[in-house]
Each structure stands twice: as C-alpha cells, then as structure tokens.
Amino acid sequence: MIEILSITLKDLLNPEFYINNGGLWLMLFIVFAETGLMLGFFLPGDSLLFVAGIYSSMLVGSLIPGGTGSDFVDLILLVLLVSACGIIGNIAGYWFGSKSGPFLYTRKDSFIFKRKHLLRAKDFYEKHGGQAIVFARFLPIIRTFAPIVAGVVQMDKKKFMYYNVLGCVAWVASMLFAGHYLNKLFLEKFDFDLKKHLEVIVIGIILITTLPVIYKLFFGKRAGDDTASNS
Numbered sequence: 001m002i003e004i005l006s007i008t009l010k011d012l013l014n015p016e017f018y019i020n021n022g023g024l025w026l027m028l029f030i031v032f033a034e035t036g037l038m039l040g041f042f043l044p045g046d047s048l049l050f051v052a053g054i055y056s057s058m059l060v061g062s063l064i065p066g067g068t069g070s071d072f073v074d075l076i077l078l079v080l081l082v083s084a085c086g087i088i089g090n091i092a093g094y095w096f097g098s099k100s101g102p103f104l105y106t107r108k109d110s111f112i113f114k115r116k117h118l119l120r121a122k123d124f125y126e127k128h129g130g131q132a133i134v135f136a137r138f139l140p141i142i143r144t145f146a147p148i149v150a151g152v153v154q155m156d157k158k159k160f161m162y163y164n165v166l167g168c169v170a171w172v173a174s175m176l177f178a179g180h181y182l183n184k185l186f187l188e189k190f191d192f193d194l195k196k197h198l199e200v201i202v203i204g205i206i207l208i209t210t211l212p213v214i215y216k217l218f219f220g221k222r223a224g225d226d227t228a229s230n231s
Helices: 015-036 038-042 045-054 056-063 071-100 102-106 115-128 131-136 142-152 157-190 194-230
Strands: none
Touching: 015 045, 015 056, 015 071, 015 142, 038 142, 045 056, 045 071, 045 157, 045 194, 056 071, 056 157, 071 142, 071 157, 115 131, 115 142, 131 142, 131 157, 142 157, 157 194
C-alpha cells in the first residue's frame, strides 16, 4: 500500500523538515532556489543554514561516509558547497533580470510573483548600490529579488560577481558557524540543546532578519509621507 506524504505549511517553514527529508542535496537546492528562482522567496534560508550548522556532521556524513572526523573541516566543506549554490543562484537571478528587464515591471501579480517585492528590492538596491548585493543576503525576500534587479539595471558583471561572492560566503559562513558553535556552547555551559528548541530559534532568526524590512516598510514610508505633507 502506497503511503501518501502529507506536507503542511508548518513543514515548509520548518528548516529541520528539509534536512530530515531531503538532507544535503535538498538544502543545496533550496539555497540556489531562494535567489535563482523567484518562487524561492518563501523558503527558510537563514534558519535553514543555522540548523544545518547544528547538523553539519550528519550532512557531510551523507556525502563522505564516516564524515571527515573534524567539526571545523565539516563546516568548511559545507561553506564551500552552499556558497557555490548561492553564488550560482545569484548568477541565475542576474541573468533572468537582464533578459526579462522591463517585462517584470508590467507583469501582473500572481501566487509566485509579487511586483511589490521587486520594487522593494529595487529601492533597496538604489539606496545601497553594489553593497546591496551583500546586504540582501541577510534579508529574506530582498535577497531573492536583489540579483534580478541588478540584472534589470545592467549592473557591471565583474562588480556584481565581486559582491555576489563576498556576500554569499559571508552569509553562509556566519549562519553555519553560528548554528554549530552556539549549539555546542549552550550544551557545554548550560546543558541546553538547541535542537530541542528549534521552533523558538527559528522564530528568533526570522524576527531578527525581517525587522529591518518591516521597519523600512512602515516607518520609512511614514517618514516619507510626513516629509511630503510638510512640503
């Protein structure tokens, strides 16, 4: 008898679900999809990498039987693999933006595409320039559309690749190392296993990474409205 896999919205937002059911390869695809495919904006990028750091030995063990025998080497290997997928994802987003260009600004909203996300990324890019490619890595939704906007505005390819590599490695390394070593620290110092409280950790990461976006949306808009009314 065939068992039908029941997947809920809660599962899709839970990074541990992807690691337990898809392992290393699914995680690598998600990192690529979050910037290489527009539909990846809802995927749990930051929290997925943080949790992957906790499960680094298991993930590397699926690639190298028995693992490397070193937590640090496991993490470095993961950083290289994940960074490569993130960099390629950004390149795909840039290529798509350069080819689609004006069409995206007139396209109607759908379940996958939201024009407001594209415009938000464009504003972010125009404010921060090339550094937006680095900053965007740490901001959900923005990181999905930032490389597309860079392609739309025809950002210099060499400049884009520089910030692409820099931002991706910084994002991946900080999340993986934080997840792994914070879990070890809490276990050794407080006998507190982060794996048993992942829901709280994930919520915390989501709040930290989305607060700048929320602030920009609400308070930034209010400030602009106040300025317009005073003039």
